[in-house]
Structure formats: C-alpha cells, structure tokens
Amino acid sequence: MGKGGQRPTNMTASVHAWSEVTKHRNPNDAWLVCNNKVYDVSGWHDHPGGDVIFTAAGDDATDTFAMFHGPGATKHLDQFCIGTLDEDSRKQYSTQETKTEAQIEFERGYRALRLKLKALGLFESSPSYYAYKMLSTLALAVTVAAVIATFSGRIWIDVAARSAAAVLLGIYFQQCGWLCHEILHHQVFANRKIGRYVGYFWGNFAQGFSVSWWMNKHNTHHAVPNVHATGADAQNGDPDIDTMPYLAWSRPMLRLANSGFSKWMVSHQHLMYFPLLALARISWLQQSIAYVLNLDETAGRAVKGAPGELKPVPHEKLELFLLGLHYAWYFALAAMHPTFLDSLAYVLITNIACGLALATVFGLGHNGMAVYDAAARPDFWKLQVTTTRNVTQDPLGFVHWCDLIHKLFITSFCGGLDYQVEHHLFPTIPRHNLRKVSEVTKAFCAKHCITYHHAGIIEGNKEVLDHLQDLADEFVHKFPAM
Numbered sequence: 404m405g406k407g408g409q410r411p412t413n414m415t416a417s418v419h420a421w422s423e424v425t426k427h428r429n430p431n432d433a434w435l436v437c438n439n440k441v442y443d444v445s446g447w448h449d450h451p452g453g454d455v456i457f458t459a460a461g462d463d464a465t466d467t468f469a470m471f472h473g474p475g476a477t478k479h480l481d482q483f484c485i486g487t488l489d490e491d492s493r494k495q496y497s498t499q500e501t502k503t504e505a506q507i508e509f510e511r512g513y514r515a516l517r518l519k520l521k522a523l524g525l526f527e528s529s530p531s532y533y534a535y536k537m538l539s540t541l542a543l544a545v546t547v548a549a550v551i552a553t554f555s556g557r558i559w560i561d562v563a564a565r566s567a568a569a570v571l572l573g574i575y576f577q578q579c580g581w582l583c584h585e586i587l588h589h590q591v592f593a594n595r596k597i598g599r600y601v602g603y604f605w606g607n608f609a610q611g612f613s614v615s616w617w618m619n620k621h622n623t624h625h626a627v628p629n630v631h632a633t634g635a636d637a638q639n640g641d642p643d644i645d646t647m648p649y650l651a652w653s654r655p656m657l658r659l660a661n662s663g664f665s666k667w668m669v670s671h672q673h674l675m676y677f678p679l680l681a682l683a684r685i686s687w688l689q690q691s692i693a694y695v696l697n698l699d700e701t702a703g704r705a706v707k708g709a710p711g712e713l714k715p716v717p718h719e720k721l722e723l724f725l726l727g728l729h730y731a732w733y734f735a736l737a738a739m740h741p742t743f744l745d746s747l748a749y750v751l752i753t754n755i756a757c758g759l760a761l762a763t764v765f766g767l768g769h770n771g772m773a774v775y776d777a778a779a780r781p782d783f784w785k786l787q788v789t790t791t792r793n794v795t796q797d798p799l800g801f802v803h804w805c806d807l808i809h810k811l812f813i814t815s816f817c818g819g820l821d822y823q824v825e826h827h828l829f830p831t832i833p834r835h836n837l838r839k840v841s842e843v844t845k846a847f848c849a850k851h852c853i854t855y856h857h858a859g860i861i862e863g864n865k866e867v868l869d870h871l872q873d874l875a876d877e878f879v880h881k882f883p884a885m
C-alpha cells in the first residue's frame with residue numbers, strides 16, 4: 404500500500420513494464436510514473452493536494468506533478484517509489500498509449516520551454532500589478548455601497564442607479580474570482596501558506612465561495628480538462644463538464660439523459676445555455692455552503708472510490724467565519740434598499756451578472772472543444788491544448804485596436820483566461836506575463852503541429868452554441884418524441 408514509509412527498500416530496484424503500470428488505475432490501487440520512476444500511491448487520501456492525485460492513477464504524471472507542486476514536494480516522492488519504468492516497454496506497447504517519436508519530441512520541448520520561461524523570469528509576479536488589481540477591485544465594492552446609500556429613493560433615477568450598482572457588484576464578484584484564482588494557483592505569492600490565507604479573504608469573505616471546495620474542483624479540472632470519468636466511482640473526470648442532467652458536451656453524456664426533464668433540457672440545451680449560466684453563481688454558493696457545512700456528500704467532500712468516507716474541510720472554522728462575514732456585508736447592502744422587492748432585485752441582479760460574467764469566460768475556455776474518455780485520454784500536452792480555446796481577438800473585429808482593447812478590456816474581463824492555453828500549460832505564470840508567453844507557445848505548438856485554437860468572444864460563444872445544438876439535434880433525431 405502506498406501510504407508511505409513502510410515499503411522494503413529493495414522494491415525501488417524493481418523494473419515495471421508500462422502495461423503493468425496502466426493496470427493500477429483506481430484510488431485503492433493507484434500507481435503513477437514521474438520521470439520514469441514508478442510510485443504506488445494506493446489509498447493515499449491524505450495527499451495534501453487531495454484526491455486529484457488519483458486522476459493520474461495508471462498514467463504518466465511527470466508534467467502534472469511539475470505543474471502543481473512547489474520545489475518542496477519532490478522530497479516526499481521517495482517513500483512511494485516502487486521501482487523504475489522500463490522505457491522500452493512504453494514504446495513497444497501497441498495501443499493508443501504508445502508514445503510516438505513526435506510525442507516524445509514535444510514532451511522534451513515542453514519541459515525545455517518551461518525552463519526557458521523560468522529563466523526569462525516569466526513565473527515572477529509583479530507586486531505593483533497585483534496591488535493595483537486588489538485595490539481597484541475593492542474600489543468597485545466601495546462604489547457599489549456608495550451608490551446604494553446615495554440613491555435610496557423610489558424615483559426612476561434611484562432605481563436605475565441601484566440596478567447599475569447591482570450589475571457592478573456582479574462584476575466585482577467576477578474580479579474577486581479572478582484574483583482568488585490567481586492567488587490559489589500561486590501566481591501571486593511565492594509562499595503558498597500566505598497565498599492560501601489571502602485566498603480565503605478574496606474567496607470566502609469578498610466573494611462568498613468556499614476556497615477549499617473550489618480548489619478541489621479546480622485542481623481536478625486542471626489535471627483532466629474535458630475528460631469523462633471512467634465510471635461513477637472513479638476519480639478521474641473533470642467536474643466542470645459534469646453538467647448532466649442539464650447539458651451534454653459529448654455523445655456518451657447524451658446517454659445519461661434518462662428522465663423526462665433531462666431529455667427536454669438536453670434537446671433544448673443550445674437555448675438553455677445562457678439561462679443556465681445566469682444561475683451558475685447561485686449553484687456555486689449552494690455547493691460551497693453544502694461543502695463547509697457537510698450537508699451534501701457529493702459537494703467535494705466525498706471520496707470517490709471509497710464510499711462513505713468524508714474528508715475534513717481544511718480550516719473549517721475560518722472558512723465558516725469568513726463566509727458568515729461575507730453574507731453579513733452582502734445582506735447589509737440588501738437591507739439598505741427602500742423595499743423588499745428592491746432588495747430582491749439586488750440579490751437577483753448581482754447573482755445573474757456574476758454568473759454570466761464568470762461562466763461565459765469558463766465556457767469560452769473549454770466548452771465545445773475536444774472531450775475525452777478517461778481511459779483513452781491523450782498525453783498531458785495534447786490534452787491541455789486540444790481541450791482549450793484562447794480569446795485572442797476583440798469582440799468587434801477591429802484588429803488594429805486589438806492590442807489596446809486586449810489590455811484595457813478583454814484580459815481584465817477574462818482574468819487572463821483569454822490566454823487559457825498558456826494558463827493550462829503553465830498555471831503558476833501570473834496573468835500579466837501570459838501575453839508574452841503566448842507568443843512563444845504559439846510558435847512552439849506550430850513547430851509540433853499542435854492545433855492552437857483561438858476565437859473572438861462572439862465567435863467562441865457561437866462555437867459553444869453550435870456544438871450544443873449539434874448534440875441536441877443528434878439527440879432529437881434518436882428520440883423524435885422530444
């Protein structure tokens with residue numbers, strides 16, 4: 404068992420064939436490869452990063468390991484080592500898992516590119532950039548509070564000003580989301596502990612999400628973007644495409660539309676996409692609360708593959724306290740409205756504005772791109788690039804204004820996720836450096852004939868809706884009664 408420390412030392416001398424490694428692919432029997440060494444992490448639910456580790460079971464985790472860990476993590480590897488990988492066995496293994504020369508070349512190049520970007524200082528964050536981002540984001544909240552306090556009457560100008568303030572609060576929540584995202588990817592603070600606590604401020608207090616719930620979900624998404632789990636009890640699927648019974652992103656997902664409600668939703672999914680995005684924040688808040696209060700075993704605390712076992716919430720009391728403070732200030736602003744209906748409108752508008760602003764960007768990043776089955780997913784690099792879309796043009800197509808618009812609007816609105824490909828390949832690179840990284844990445848992908856997809860905001864959303872409609876049409880064709 405891979406709980407660390409109790410393994411006979413001679414096991415590190417064993418040589419394992421690739422075909423053997425791929426057999427150990429579930430949480431209770433999990434082997435993985437890092438830099439040609441084989442590790443047995445079976446049942447290691449105490450892994451500090453959580454059960455995301457099992458997404459790599461039976462696979463090569465070299466690049467995933469490099470992507471997630473700080474320099475201190477390598478010293479923990481030895482206790483799990485059970486031998487080395489027979490490299491030739493991987494080349495000879497004649498299924499889709501065989502690595503071609505081109506793949507090996509790309510992998511080498513990707514690792515060299517990572518070192519080159521490090522040497523260029525592109526992993527370093529700019530304190531002044533993030534100080535500006537944090538202060539300007541807080542200024543949005545202060546402006547909202549001032550507007551609500553000033554325009555407190557019932558005449559049309561008061562109603563219009565408060566509605567605009569509610570939309571602005573939604574955008575403030577979106578901006579907090581981006582900051583929290585960057586902080587928890589360790590783009591901002593080199594010290595991960597400090598980053599975690601600052602993350603609680605922006606996630607729990609400022610925005611209303613549980614940071615631990617979000618990290619579980621988001622790290623898994625990064626490990627296996629647009630990947631279906633191999634089974635209901637597996638720990639190897641992307642939670643971000645786990646959208647049934649509402650939306651199906653692939654043919655296998657269509658088969659999960661069993662109830663009358665789900666069949667209706669899926670057959671109209673291209674029409675329901677934006678209305679569902681509008682409700683996304685409400686769903687995230689509900690899942691966050693269910694997670695920290697332990698109300699729902701499926702809200703990120705249950706260990707798939709080990710039913711019944713619930714993992715503790717890290718810093719549970721702090722999470723609860725900061726969430727309580729969040730709702731206190733949020734509802735204090737609601738109470739400043741003249742009538743109950745005005746307060747209700749404020750709650751609805753802020754949530755809808757934030758849901759649309761955040762989820763549209765998430766959707767642009769991956770929806771409508773390649774979707775893989777966990778058992779047949781490609782290598783790290785191909786998985787990350789082919790499941791991801793960049794937003795690289797301005798919405799109106801004024802190419803000459805592209806640079807300016809990008810700086811002023813798109814990169815702020817998308818929180819740097821307009822460079823989603825670069826973010827997925829190098830998640831710890833700060834937002835302000837992604838533009839430089841994109842030049843190199845684009846050339847690198849072209850050299851290795853890898854599709855590097857980008858589209859404008861409107862074009863990208865059209866791709867998402869077309870993809871949903873194609874699947875809906877296919878579904879209706881099979882079940883004409885829908």
Ligand code: HEM
Nearest residue numbers: 442451452455456459464471472473476479480483622626
């Ligand atoms: C034997 C293999 C592994 C060992 C010994 C290990 C060890 C650790 C340690 C010590 C940490 C905390 C320190 C740090 O963040 O650097 C950590 C965090 C983490 N690990 Fe692993 N890990 C392994 C494999 C994996 C794999 C395969 C994945 C992903 C598929 C993964 C994902 C993570 C994540 C997401 C974190 C949290 C990073 C954060 O705080 O943002 N680990 N791991």
